[in-house]
Amino acid sequence: MKLKDIAQLAGPYHFYRIETLAGDHFIARLYPTESPGYTLLKGIFRVDSILLEQVYSLKQWEKNIWRGLDGKISFGYSYTKSSDITRLNFNNDLNYTAANWTYAQQSSAIYTLNKETIPLERADVLTSASWNFKPKWLNIYRLQYQRQIETGVASRYISAIAVGRSLLRNRNINWSATIGISLQRENPTDNSPTQTQAEVPLLVNFNLFQWLKPDVDITAYANFYFNLSEKGRYRLDHKINLEYEPVKDFVISIQFFFNYDSRPPAINTSTNDFGTVLNLGFKF
Numbered sequence: 563m564k565l566k567d568i569a570q571l572a573g574p575y576h577f578y579r580i581e582t583l584a585g586d587h588f589i590a591r592l593y594p595t596e597s598p599g600y601t602l603l604k605g606i607f608r609v610d611s612i613l614l615e616q617v618y619s620l621k622q623w624e625k626n627i628w629r630g631l632d633g634k635i636s637f638g639y640s641y642t643k644s645s646d647i648t649r650l651n652f653n654n655d656l657n658y659t660a661a662n663w664t665y666a667q668q669s670s671a672i673y674t675l676n677k678e679t680i681p682l683e684r685a686d687v688l689t690s691a692s693w694n695f696k697p698k699w700l701n702i703y704r705l706q707y708q709r710q711i712e713t714g715v716a717s718r719y720i721s722a723i724a725v726g727r728s729l730l731r732n733r734n735i736n737w738s739a740t741i742g743i744s745l746q747r748e749n750p751t752d753n754s755p756t757q758t759q760a761e762v763p764l765l766v767n768f769n770l771f772q773w774l775k776p777d778v779d780i781t782a783y784a785n786f787y788f789n790l791s792e793k794g795r796y797r798l799d800h801k802i803n804l805e806y807e808p809v810k811d812f813v814i815s816i817q818f819f820f821n822y823d824s825r826p827p828a829i830n831t832s833t834n835d836f837g838t839v840l841n842l843g844f845k846f
Contacts, residue, residue, distance in 0.1 A: 583616050666689070702765070763786070813845060
């Protein structure tokens with residue numbers, strides 16, 4: 563049902579987190595009004611009336627972080643007879659949303675069951691916090707671990723702070739970009755000296771929601787890193803994820819990833835890595 567078709571919306575017994583298309587955030591209970599198409603928001607310190615058509619997201623708010631966690635976990639498997647390679651992959655995504663803060667933890671890994679290769683091919687663990695300090699504007703704080711054997715990275719640790727805004731937002735699309743400063747410390751696979759370098763990250767995120775049957779969600783990001791310590795070096799981390807939910811809380815997803823490094827840290831390694839991953843999982 564479309565929000566423009568709802569005359570009244572009420573939820574007086576729970577607090578809800580409401581975000582509008584204009585980027586405003588509210589923690590409030592919902593009460594009906596005398597005007598069709600509007601709802602009354604009664605928060606702890608303020609009372610507002612908003613048009614339902616302007617609601618971007620509405621979710622029951624839990625003060626307890628464990629009860630308020632949203633997430634999904636998924637697994638995948640692939641086998642190639644010609645190369646006798648079996649791969650296992652894992653993905654998880656956890657989120658908790660407060661009034662103006664969003665906390666997230668995301669991780670993924672590809673493990674190869676082959677004696678002739680390094681078992682853990684790829685890994686990515688990201689912990690982040692974003693603060694909406696004004697409508698459509700946000701600060702992002704990120705801590706990240708990466709492992710990319712194909713591009714010569716045995717381990718990479720990144721800490722970053724960035725500021726940005728939502729560039730386009732409606733009930734189906736959310737497109738945002740942030741820019742900031744980061745430090746990365748990487749260990750090459752060929753045992754070359756460990757390096758600590760400064761970078762300028764440009765982080766672009768895109769979400770497309772189609773509330774069909776089944777629900778479809780397309781998520782993409784392109785993270786560019788321009789190196790300040792090593793002139794002429796730049797990196798790209800890119801991922802596209804297509805996910806649909808044929809039945810409630812069961813998801814099927816297809817991912818495409820691409821990584822590029824103009825100057826890989828290890829000698830005689832590739833400047834790029836790419837692949838596709840099929841996962842089956844569930845939401846909670």
